[in-house]
Amino acid sequence: MSAPPLRRWARGLAAVAGLGLLAGASAQARHDQLASWTDGPAKKAIVEFVKATTDKSSPDYVPPGERIATFDNDGTLWAEQPMYVQAMFALDRVKALAPQHPEWQTQEPFASILKGDLKAALAGGDKALLEIVMATHAGMTTDEFRQIVKDWIATAKNPATKRPVLEMVYQPMVELLAYLRAHGYKTFIVSGGGIEFMRPWAEKLYGVPPEQVVGSSIKTKFEMRDGKAVLVRLPELNFIDDKDGKPVGINQHIGHRPVAAFGNSDGDRQMLEYTTTSGGLRFGMLVLHDDKAREFAYGPATGLPDSHVGTFTQALYDEAKQRGWVVVSMKNDWKRVFPSGQ
Amino acid sequence: MSAPPLRRWARGLAAVAGLGLLAGASAQARHDQLASWTDGPAKKAIVEFVKATTDKSSPDYVPPGERIATFDNDGTLWAEQPMYVQAMFALDRVKALAPQHPEWQTQEPFASILKGDLKAALAGGDKALLEIVMATHAGMTTDEFRQIVKDWIATAKNPATKRPVLEMVYQPMVELLAYLRAHGYKTFIVSGGGIEFMRPWAEKLYGVPPEQVVGSSIKTKFEMRDGKAVLVRLPELNFIDDKDGKPVGINQHIGHRPVAAFGNSDGDRQMLEYTTTSGGLRFGMLVLHDDKAREFAYGPATGLPDSHVGTFTQALYDEAKQRGWVVVSMKNDWKRVFPSGQ
Numbered sequence: 001m002s003a004p005p006l007r008r009w010a011r012g013l014a015a016v017a018g019l020g021l022l023a024g025a026s027a028q029a030r031h032d033q034l035a036s037w038t039d040g041p042a043k044k045a046i047v048e049f050v051k052a053t054t055d056k057s058s059p060d061y062v063p064p065g066e067r068i069a070t071f072d073n074d075g076t077l078w079a080e081q082p083m084y085v086q087a088m089f090a091l092d093r094v095k096a097l098a099p100q101h102p103e104w105q106t107q108e109p110f111a112s113i114l115k116g117d118l119k120a121a122l123a124g125g126d127k128a129l130l131e132i133v134m135a136t137h138a139g140m141t142t143d144e145f146r147q148i149v150k151d152w153i154a155t156a157k158n159p160a161t162k163r164p165v166l167e168m169v170y171q172p173m174v175e176l177l178a179y180l181r182a183h184g185y186k187t188f189i190v191s192g193g194g195i196e197f198m199r200p201w202a203e204k205l206y207g208v209p210p211e212q213v214v215g216s217s218i219k220t221k222f223e224m225r226d227g228k229a230v231l232v233r234l235p236e237l238n239f240i241d242d243k244d245g246k247p248v249g250i251n252q253h254i255g256h257r258p259v260a261a262f263g264n265s266d267g268d269r270q271m272l273e274y275t276t277t278s279g280g281l282r283f284g285m286l287v288l289h290d291d292k293a294r295e296f297a298y299g300p301a302t303g304l305p306d307s308h309v310g311t312f313t314q315a316l317y318d319e320a321k322q323r324g325w326v327v328v329s330m331k332n333d334w335k336r337v338f339p340s341g342q
Numbered sequence: 343m344s345a346p347p348l349r350r351w352a353r354g355l356a357a358v359a360g361l362g363l364l365a366g367a368s369a370q371a372r373h374d375q376l377a378s379w380t381d382g383p384a385k386k387a388i389v390e391f392v393k394a395t396t397d398k399s400s401p402d403y404v405p406p407g408e409r410i411a412t413f414d415n416d417g418t419l420w421a422e423q424p425m426y427v428q429a430m431f432a433l434d435r436v437k438a439l440a441p442q443h444p445e446w447q448t449q450e451p452f453a454s455i456l457k458g459d460l461k462a463a464l465a466g467g468d469k470a471l472l473e474i475v476m477a478t479h480a481g482m483t484t485d486e487f488r489q490i491v492k493d494w495i496a497t498a499k500n501p502a503t504k505r506p507v508l509e510m511v512y513q514p515m516v517e518l519l520a521y522l523r524a525h526g527y528k529t530f531i532v533s534g535g536g537i538e539f540m541r542p543w544a545e546k547l548y549g550v551p552p553e554q555v556v557g558s559s560i561k562t563k564f565e566m567r568d569g570k571a572v573l574v575r576l577p578e579l580n581f582i583d584d585k586d587g588k589p590v591g592i593n594q595h596i597g598h599r600p601v602a603a604f605g606n607s608d609g610d611r612q613m614l615e616y617t618t619t620s621g622g623l624r625f626g627m628l629v630l631h632d633d634k635a636r637e638f639a640y641g642p643a644t645g646l647p648d649s650h651v652g653t654f655t656q657a658l659y660d661e662a663k664q665r666g667w668v669v670v671s672m673k674n675d676w677k678r679v680f681p682s683g684q
Contacts, residue, residue: 248561
């Protein structure tokens with residue numbers, strides 16, 4: 001991945017990660033790793049939880065091997081409005097592949113996408129969506145797909161803000177990932193997004209290596225091609241890592257229950273339940289998008305209609321309060337939202 | 343896991359693993375980590391490969407994050423004769439569960455198992471096998487299954503040798519796992535065996551944590567039971583991590599191609615092809631069971647008929663020679679086979 005935005009990010013993250021590697025860093029230095037958080041209740045809850053689970057004299061001490069923290073991606077680690085980044089990718093790929101598919105000029109949902117009418121394209125519901133995903137995510141080897149994603153994301157821009165999608169990562173959450181790792185936590189992404197869509201950039205962006213990314217997937221098939229073993233991506237769903245699927249994916253990939261889980265929508269409910277109902281001191285956190293000035297505002301506490309992307313219902317909000325999950329107000333708990341300083 | 347045999351193992355392994363953590367250990371000290379290997383061609387090939395991929399001045403240098411090594415389990419890390427350990431578990435579980443299933447007294451394949459006639463039980467082929475697996479591996483939560491496996495393995499004995507199965511691990515391979523980790527490799531198990539059957543003991547036995555175990559699986563379902571989130575194991579196959587499935591499982595769980603892969607049978611062929619045909623210096627190794635005196639003898643180079651458990655065909659042997667995979671002779675390359683010194 002050689003494009004300037006990603007390089008810039010990689011350098012910034014290396015600096016953040018480096019802090020955590022300072023042996024014998026004082027409690028104060030560790031505290032500063034969360035510099036983009038205001039000194040409010042959310043930061044206090046994080047620091048107290050990490051202290052309680054990593055101090056050997058604490059009754060809530062968790063051995064290093066069991067310090068598993070899982071993070072949703074869209075809306076939790078980076079912006080998901082006005083649409084998921086992977087949806088932007090799929091639409092761009094339809095346009096890029098159109099010359100090889102003259103039939104798409106008249107065939108839905110592709111014809112509407114090519115005319116720029118997204119609403120008409122999605123009128124076909126799940127079937128249309130699946131056709132778009134399979135036309136853009138299957139039919140190549142895993143190595144080829146990785147390169148396509150790397151090339152695309154290096155220059156992709158958010159259609160609402162016109163800023164690189166790689167710059168719309170949440171700086172406080174990047175700090176939180178590094179802070180947890182500095183305290184012996186293994187950090188995993190557990191997202192409804194495509195596992196192979198996230199892996200090409202998750203390590204440079206978040207410090208999360210490919211083997212610690214859990215996501216949705218399509219099936220693949222082993223083949224020998226010109227003497228080289230490859231995996232071909234098939235147009236067939238394998239696993240949907242959302243809602244009920246998140247604990248299933250966690251168990252399949254990680255094999256432990258997490259000790260801490262971070263999300264922002266109804267798709268994360270079961271992951272937080274699986275994490276926090278297992279006994280012992282556990283941590284659940286939901287990011288609430290209530291900062292229209294710096295990012296986007298949606299969800300029950302904003303007074304605005306709920307969003308189809310990143311749905312955060314009143315029922316989830318009520319459950320969070322009842323279970324003691326921390327609800328992060330982007331407006332009040334974050335000094336800055338993006339690394340650019342905004 | 344509190345039974346004495348496993349405790350003993352854990353202590354032994356901790357000692358081995360500790361060697362690898364000595365900062366600045368000399369090349370000689372590292373070499374001694376493979377003390378159970380004779381100074382033959384297999385050990386030489388391992389040491390040279392690790393040196394070439396971890397020495398920064400080497401043209402074959404591999405950065406730490408990409409140092410992925412995958413190991414088959416049955417027949418590669420521990421004994422698989424006269425039957426897979428997981429098959430012993432399934433048969434024992436049928437006997438343990440029989441009082442709750444009076445119908446099994448007359449219902450195949452259970453009736454034959456209860457009479458001790460394994461051959462008759464397996465006459466039903468794959469269908470019978472699947473019924474045995476589902477009757478013994480499904481219907482409980484993942485937490486309950488973990489405990490059942492832990493309790494069982496603590497006292498399980500190999501029916502041929504009457505020795506604890508936990509003592510029939512291959513000492514040279516345990517040393518190899520620790521040696522690779524000491525050189526910055528992440529070690530994964532990639533086995534046809536059940537992922538949730540292996541995880542409860544793989545960390546103590548091999549130093550491989552649950553999130554680095556890849557295996558076959560059945561489906562699970564999220565449920566709330568008495569206010570606690572659980573996953574229930576369903577009698578439905580999810581994934582077979584064998585043959586063509588091993589590269590698929592590696593890609594799904596690890597997301598990198600391995601740099602080194604270790605196996606012992608035709609079930610490992612595609613994993614080794616996927617590892618060694620990707621360009622760059624790569625390492626493939628197959629363990630040949632040619633030591634009747636200390637373990638078991640089967641496979642093409644032994645002059646004995648091939649085995650249905652851990653099949654190692656002449657075709658695989660020929661491919662190994664052609665591709666430059668190292669074939670380990672247990673008889674000649676290993677000073678001792680088991681930690682007991684045998």
